[in-house]
Amino acid sequence: MSVTTVRLQDDTEQRLEIIANKLQRSKGWIINQALVEYIEKQQLEQERWQQTLEAMESAAQGKVVAGEEVHKWLNSWGTDNEQDAPRVK
Numbered sequence: 001m002s003v004t005t006v007r008l009q010d011d012t013e014q015r016l017e018i019i020a021n022k023l024q025r026s027k028g029w030i031i032n033q034a035l036v037e038y039i040e041k042q043q044l045e046q047e048r049w050q051q052t053l054e055a056m057e058s059a060a061q062g063k064v065v066a067g068e069e070v071h072k073w074l075n076s077w078g079t080d081n082e083q084d085a086p087r088v089k
Helices: 010-023 027-060 067-076
Strands: none
Touching: 010 027
């Protein structure tokens, strides 16, 4: 495990201390947990952005499904005649 120094504003340091005491954990543990969650969130957002760019490119190339087909499929959910997802033609 490596060590990184972080400068915190006084109010942030105080709030961190309160949380650490309540959880009976070290400030380092709290910071590490917060960073892990933040990094995972950022990675997910980047993946979603990449998927959005790919979807926009597909749409620009005309690879789309008609809205009516999508609505028909969604309306079939939970019924005896549930349909497969519509595909690009």
